[in-house]
Amino acid sequence: MVDSKALVFRSPRRGPDRIDSIELAGRRFSITRPGDPNLLLDDPYVANAFSRDEFMPYWADLWPASRMLAEELLLHPRPGGTRTLELGCGLGLAGIAGACAGLDVTLTDYDETALEYAAANARANGPPGSRWRCLPLDWRHPPALEPFPLIIAADVVYEERLVAPLLGVIGALLDPAGTCIISDPNRAGGERLAKALAGSGFAHARRPVSTAGDDGAAVSGTLHLITKIA
Secondary structure (H helix, E strand, O other): OOOOOOOOEOOOOOOOEEEEEEEEOOEEEEEEEEOOOHHHHOOHHHHHHHHHHOOOOHHHOOOHHHHHHHHHHHHOOOOOOOEEEEEOOOOOHHHHHHHHOOOEEEEEEOEHHHHHHHHHHHHHHOOOOOEEEEEEOOOOOOOOOOOEEEEEEEOOOOOHHHHHHHHHHHHHHEEEEEEEEEEEOOOHHHHHHHHHHOOOOEEEEEEEEEEEOOOOOEEEEEEEEEEEOO
């Protein structure tokens, strides 16, 4: 993996978009995303980006873990105005749900095209007065930001190589009294995350969750609740 400086990618836009209508915790969201994410995989830009930094445009799908996290924020609201950082926001569903629940959300991603979709989705779904912004972010090079009381992320440990930089950016940007919530669809990455957290200076608890997948069937997952050890 390249690690000499922060990298941001911009995926090509391929094919027409589609709009998915999703109901979560009694609220309906209209999420615009690429109509056929597989077209991105055939693009020479993506092949070159993978060779450069193992980059893949996973942001273009609406993953079940993002629904799990969105429902958590809607069903268990935090104090209004809580400064919140979403890591790997993709299409923005979880962060937008947080904004709908009154949080002050900064949506971040490695891919600037993902941020364009996230911003469009936030404008389409956020109620008047909701607070959100978008920021490109490479976890390996956290920007100098004021620490956040709440950090959220959905399905971000699908590869082992992502765990160390994820913990690094959490360590850099989580307020000492804050909480990080990571939703995981019970992939092997969740266990890798738990193992890495042991003895790392973080406290870690888990809570089972589930959501409805695209076909309406229940999808099980886990919320990883991470805090700093004083």
